[in-house]
Amino acid sequence: MLENIKEFASEFFVTGDPLIYGADVSIALVTIAIVAGLTYFKKWKWLWRNWLTTVDHKKIGIMYILAAIIMMFRGGVDALMMRTQLAIPNFEFLHPEHYNQVFTTHGVVMILFMAMPFMFGLFNVVVPLQIGARDVAFPFLNSLSFWLFFLGAMLFNLSFVIGGSPDAGWLSYPPLSELQFNPGPGQNFYIWGIQISGIGSLATGINFLVTIIKMRAPGMTMMKMPMFTWSVFATCVIIIFAFPILTVTLALLFLDRFGGGHFFTLDGGGNPMMYINLIWMWGHPEVYIVILPAFGIFSEIVSVFSRKKLFGYTSMVFAMMIIAFVSFFTWAHHFFTMGSGADVNAFFAISTMLIAIPTGVKIFNWLFTMYRGRIRFDLPMLWTVAFIPAFIVGGMTGVLLAVAPADFQYHNSYFLIAHFHQVLIGGVVFGYFAGMYYWWPKMFGFKLNETLGRWSFWFWNIGFYVCFMPQYLLGLMGMTRRVSTFDWDTGWGPLNVVSTVGAYLMGIAFVFQAIQIAYSFKYREKDTTGDIWDAHTLEWTIPSPAPEYNFAITPVVDSRDPLWVEKQRRAAGKLPKKDAKPKYEPIHMPSNSGIPIVFSTFFFIAGFGFTFHWVWMAVLGLAGVLACMVVRSMNDDEGFYIPAEEVEKTEASLRGTL
Amino acid sequence: MAQAVSQNDHGHHDHGHHDPQELKMLGFWIFLITDVVLFGTLFATYVVLHNNTAGGPSAHEVFEMPGVIAETFILLTSSFTSGLAVLAMNKGNVKQLIAWLIVTFILGAAFIGLEVQEFVHLVHEGFNFGTSAFSTSFFTLVGTHGLHVSMGLGWMILLIIQLSRRGINDVTRGKVNVISLYWHFLDAVWIFLLSVVYLMGVM
Numbered sequence: 001m002l003e004n005i006k007e008f009a010s011e012f013f014v015t016g017d018p019l020i021y022g023a024d025v026s027i028a029l030v031t032i033a034i035v036a037g038l039t040y041f042k043k044w045k046w047l048w049r050n051w052l053t054t055v056d057h058k059k060i061g062i063m064y065i066l067a068a069i070i071m072m073f074r075g076g077v078d079a080l081m082m083r084t085q086l087a088i089p090n091f092e093f094l095h096p097e098h099y100n101q102v103f104t105t106h107g108v109v110m111i112l113f114m115a116m117p118f119m120f121g122l123f124n125v126v127v128p129l130q131i132g133a134r135d136v137a138f139p140f141l142n143s144l145s146f147w148l149f150f151l152g153a154m155l156f157n158l159s160f161v162i163g164g165s166p167d168a169g170w171l172s173y174p175p176l177s178e179l180q181f182n183p184g185p186g187q188n189f190y191i192w193g194i195q196i197s198g199i200g201s202l203a204t205g206i207n208f209l210v211t212i213i214k215m216r217a218p219g220m221t222m223m224k225m226p227m228f229t230w231s232v233f234a235t236c237v238i239i240i241f242a243f244p245i246l247t248v249t250l251a252l253l254f255l256d257r258f259g260g261g262h263f264f265t266l267d268g269g270g271n272p273m274m275y276i277n278l279i280w281m282w283g284h285p286e287v288y289i290v291i292l293p294a295f296g297i298f299s300e301i302v303s304v305f306s307r308k309k310l311f312g313y314t315s316m317v318f319a320m321m322i323i324a325f326v327s328f329f330t331w332a333h334h335f336f337t338m339g340s341g342a343d344v345n346a347f348f349a350i351s352t353m354l355i356a357i358p359t360g361v362k363i364f365n366w367l368f369t370m371y372r373g374r375i376r377f378d379l380p381m382l383w384t385v386a387f388i389p390a391f392i393v394g395g396m397t398g399v400l401l402a403v404a405p406a407d408f409q410y411h412n413s414y415f416l417i418a419h420f421h422q423v424l425i426g427g428v429v430f431g432y433f434a435g436m437y438y439w440w441p442k443m444f445g446f447k448l449n450e451t452l453g454r455w456s457f458w459f460w461n462i463g464f465y466v467c468f469m470p471q472y473l474l475g476l477m478g479m480t481r482r483v484s485t486f487d488w489d490t491g492w493g494p495l496n497v498v499s500t501v502g503a504y505l506m507g508i509a510f511v512f513q514a515i516q517i518a519y520s521f522k523y524r525e526k527d528t529t530g531d532i533w534d535a536h537t538l539e540w541t542i543p544s545p546a547p548e549y550n551f552a553i554t555p556v557v558d559s560r561d562p563l564w565v566e567k568q569r570r571a572a573g574k575l576p577k578k579d580a581k582p583k584y585e586p587i588h589m590p591s592n593s594g595i596p597i598v599f600s601t602f603f604f605i606a607g608f609g610f611t612f613h614w615v616w617m618a619v620l621g622l623a624g625v626l627a628c629m630v631v632r633s634m635n636d637d638e639g640f641y642i643p644a645e646e647v648e649k650t651e652a653s654l655r656g657t658l
Numbered sequence: 659m660a661q662a663v664s665q666n667d668h669g670h671h672d673h674g675h676h677d678p679q680e681l682k683m684l685g686f687w688i689f690l691i692t693d694v695v696l697f698g699t700l701f702a703t704y705v706v707l708h709n710n711t712a713g714g715p716s717a718h719e720v721f722e723m724p725g726v727i728a729e730t731f732i733l734l735t736s737s738f739t740s741g742l743a744v745l746a747m748n749k750g751n752v753k754q755l756i757a758w759l760i761v762t763f764i765l766g767a768a769f770i771g772l773e774v775q776e777f778v779h780l781v782h783e784g785f786n787f788g789t790s791a792f793s794t795s796f797f798t799l800v801g802t803h804g805l806h807v808s809m810g811l812g813w814m815i816l817l818i819i820q821l822s823r824r825g826i827n828d829v830t831r832g833k834v835n836v837i838s839l840y841w842h843f844l845d846a847v848w849i850f851l852l853s854v855v856y857l858m859g860v861m
Contacts, residue, residue, distance in 0.1 A: 137681045202692060210685045215676055240688055244695035252703065255798060260788035262712070263703065263798075269710025269791035274703060281699075626812075633816045636829070 014164050017098065019081075024161055053592040055139035056548055060146050061124030062443055065436065067150055068118035071109050074157065076510055078106035083467075083503035086496050089488045099484035100167035101186070105160070107170025112194055113153040115290045115424070118432045120149070120204055122293060123232050125443055126435075127208060129539035129546060130226045132217025132555045137210035139590040140632075141203050147600035148200030155607050156193025159186055163611065166190035169482070171279050172253070174264035174272045179257045185611045187257065192607030195250045196600070198243055205239030208232055217538065219557040223317070226537045226560070227310060230317055231296025234324040235289050241328065242285035249278040258610065273338065280331040288327040291423070292320060294431025295362055298384045301438055302366045304535045305381035306373025309561060312365040319358035319365075326355055336407045345404040352402035359395060363388060378533070379453045383434035386461050390426025394419060397472065412482075415475025418468045425464055433460075441532045445544045446524035452516035459509030467502025470495035528656055536561035543654035549587045549642055552651045584648045586641040595635075599628035679832035686836045690843050693806075697847055700799045701854060708859075710791035717792070717859030720785050722776075726856050729772045730848065733807075736765035737845040740838045747834050752825050755834070756818055762841065763814045766807055773804050796855065803851055806844055813837060 014020050038044050051059060081102050085094045094102060128136055136142050159165045163185035168177040177187050212233045216225065225233070253275065255261040262268030264275040303310040310316065332340060332348040366388065375381065397419040401407055410416060441447050479492050486492050531540040538555055539546075541563050559565045569575045606621025608614075708717065743758035777797070780786070787797050817837060821830055 137676075138685060206685055206688045206692070209688055210681055214681055214684060240692050241695055244692045245699050248696055248699040248703075252798065255787075255794065261794035261798070262710075262788065262791040263707070263794055265791075267712070268788070268794075269707065269712035270794075271707060271710070271791065274706055278699065278703070630816060633813070634820065636824075 012162060014161055020161060027161065048594075049592070052597050053143075053594045055135075055143045055590050055592055057124045057128050057136050057139065057142060058443065058546060058548075060142055061121045061126075063146060064117045064121030064124060064149070065443075067153065068114050068121060068432075071113040071117070071153065073510070075106050075109035075114055076507060078102050078109065080503055080507055082106065083500040085484060086486075087500040088497070089486055089490070089493050091485060094484065096484040097167065100169075100482070101165035103482055104166050104169055104172075104190075105156075108156065108166075108190065108194065110424075111170065111286070111290070112197060113149075113156065115428055115432070116197075116201060117149055117153075118436075119235075119290055119293050120145070120201070122297070122432065122435045122439065123204070123208055125439055126539060127211060127229055127232050128215070129442070129542070129550060130229050130537050131212065131215060131220060132538050132551055132557065133211065133215040134550050134587065135590065136207050137215060138207050140593055140596065141207050143593065144596040144599060145200040145204040145207065147596045148203070148603065149197040151600040151604040152193050152195070152197025152200065152607075155196060155604055155611075156189055158608075159189035159193075163189065171283060173279075174253065174256070174270075174275050175266050177253065178265055180265070188254075188611035191250050191254045191257075192611055195247065195254075196603050196607055198246050198250070200600075201239060202243040202247070205236040205243065209236040209240065212236070217555050217557050223314070224557060224560050227299035227313070227316055228293070228296035231292045231294075231299070231320055234320045235292045238285045238289050238292070238324050238327060242282045242289065245278060246282040246286075249275060249282065252278075254610070258613070276335060276338070277331070280334045281328070284331040284334065285327045287420075287424070288323055290428045291431075292323065294387075294428050294435075295320065297431050297435035297438070298366060298387060299362075300535075300537070301380045301384045301434055302369045303561075304438075304533055305376045305378060305384070306370045307376075307534075308369055308373045309536075309564070310365070311368040311371075312361070313560060315361055316365055319361045322358045323355060326351060326358075330355065333402055333404075333407075336404045337411045342404075349402050349404040353399055356395060356399050363392065378437075379448065379450060379457065380434045380438035380533075382454070382457055383430045383437065386457070387426060387430040387434070390422060390430065390464070394422030394426050398423065410475050412480055413475035414471040414479045414481060417481050418471035418475060421468050421471075425468075438533070439539075441527050442539055442544050442546065444524075445527055446520065447527065447532060449516050449520045449523070452512055452519060456509045456512035456516060459505050459512060463502045463505025463507075463509055465502070466505060467499050470499045470502075474499070530655075531563065534567075536564035538562055541566075547650050547654060549589060549647065552584055552587075552647050553582050584644040584651070586644050587647055588639055588641055590639045591637050593637075595628050595632050599625060599632075602628060679828055682832055683835065686839060690839070693843065697799075697802070697850075700795075700802055701850065704795040704799045704855065707791040707795045708855075712790035712792075714790040714793060715783075715785050717796075717855075718861075720780055720783065721856055721859050722779075723856065723860060725772055725776050726852065729769050729776075730852055732765050732769045732772070733845055733848050736762045736769065737842055739765065740841040744834060744838045747826055747831060750826060752821060755826070756821055759814055759818050759821075759834075763811060763818075766811050766814070766841075770804060770808055770811070773800070777801075800851060800855065803844065803847055806847075810837065810840055810844065813840075 013024075038047060051063065054060065081094060082099065085091055085099060124136070124142070128134070166172065166177075166182075166186040166189060168182055168187060168190075172187065172190055175181060177190075212225070212229060252261070252263045256263050256265060256270070262270040264270050264272045266272070299310055299316060329351045330348055332344060333352045336345050336348070366384075377385070397415070401410065401416060401419055437448055437453065474492055474495050477490075477492060477495075479486065479490070486496075527544050530543045532544065533540070538557070541555065542551060555562065566575070602621045602624030604621070606618045606625065609617030609619070609621055739758050740762045743755050743762060746754035746758055785793055787794055814837060817830070817833055820833070824830055
């Protein structure tokens, strides 16, 4: 009996690596500390009531962003391990198999469990406030989306200590990811972790699309929407067309592995290229999914901090929608070398280059917005300004990669690695940081410390260029991606050392940000204005942090920058100094629900069962999922009203007029 | 503090409040778009792989049209009866509504029964999920449609229970509209299945 348990444990848990034992211990200690802390401070009920069951978009947004920052830490540690391994030729820090796992999880975590939730967090915090809505269209579904994402991410991360991590690359091309070559549970963790969180992403896309189409404040026509809301709209359109493809592709790979199918196998008539086409039909739109909201964030910030209206609003909208459309016709540029023929390659090369045109339009619009503006260099603006050169270089190298004949030279080389990190860090990460700094006061009611933020900013920026500029050269020198080591005589040594130094500088920058957040919480100064940046849009007309019902009185909008116009009118004496006392009405609110977290936990159980081929557990999990759906369908809870007197009291105390 | 809302004051609209049924209808239409993409991807996979029989049987060797034609007529009829259910609802006749839903359910269940029988038959003939890329993509595409229909059947039972308990109100009316939309959608998908998989298979 004991022998059996021992044998099971040695296969179930990942063993034999001191790094992983270290991780085991730290995970166990952190878990114990959290459980003990919650119990000691009697916070379980508080946690359940206020956070785990909440349907409030603002709280869900904060949970998304928190999860994204934790995942950024995990993905960042992966990155540092890889750069450490590559610092010196023939270095033996990670075994090749372990290196494969690390680059796989780094990619998956950063794109799907860092960028996506960071983005959804900002959607949640900002969009309803920006369009003057009380909540999103489907608050329950919103909570469900978050928990599906979160438990999907947890399932994926579990592979680190249980069963073994996936190691077939972040998109897991077959035949390497098929059962024949990858029999362990790692690949199943990949499939189910992404599948579960992907369903959540799809639901979020539907939810925000309906929210934006149906719930805008009176007077806010589509062409009066704030630019960030437009970017969310464009992103959601891409999500609803792209994510089903991901769902199907992962399901097909699962059927191959679990049911003995022949979609992508080498035998039985399967076609691995089919997978590669399908996954990039999702994967390429996916990179536009994460970059478009960053464009929206920059548009907001650049106009507020230049104290001007956004230059070229209409062209911005068109540029965004054109990018959303063309993004579906570029996927094959990820495999020009696979022999689709000159005609196909020419089509995809041209469609890829076309994207540079609307993107260029946007860059010029931001520059012209800054032109003759009175620019303030607060943290959000600093990140925006840093984004522009980073993205121009990244974009230009992207066009170089789009030249199909030339791509045969640098396909899958470090040139590519440098390119996509430049657009994903320089574009997406800088953008989300800018957004986080900009909307932080709206989320928590205080600003993040400026000095620490500047330290972090410079470390990020210098580290970023030191890390990735050498990689362009390494790519041209012939270094390919995913090599775990190289020889002295390749001549790649010096540039790799430099690149590693850059990676560690970014690591230090992240530490500065962590300190910044902790410090700012401790020494926070409450913002009493609600409009700390002298901004333009509706979210800044209400107190910070926003009350649970957002707007006591639904605002009426007649311009693109309603708050900005109102402030100008007020200054010109065209509006009374003080508004007449508003007449409050009862506000309808959705009730909290425990179903989303339970539903997602059952999904997690099902995924775990499938991962280990424990059918009983998978069936149990799926039965739980169905039971939750039944309970939800039969439930007739329709929320509650906040009485008018209570709204009045809350408003008075938040606005300091009690 | 908060006051509970009673069931019947649902219909009234307060200032700036959005009609939840209208939101749900739009949300469901968008969901159907995602389902179109889902089936589109499966169709594309099938079309690419359907000649890869790897020495196993090909389409015109395994498909038997009589059963498929019967399935088609049953499903089309069920789409019609689900439409009659909505008409009964619009007349406010809850008994007729439930009756038509039950008819729709029975036809849907018959469809699933025939499909399962067809699958069992195919497996007995030696044409199973792992035979070839053709068989894998066939079972996945047709099976996914069947799974959708089965989910719809389960949902219909829940709806019949709710209707018999609560009658026709804003919430149940929204749900009936949504499920009827879903049912028509599955019907349309079946027409494509019939044409692309079966008719082109035996041609």
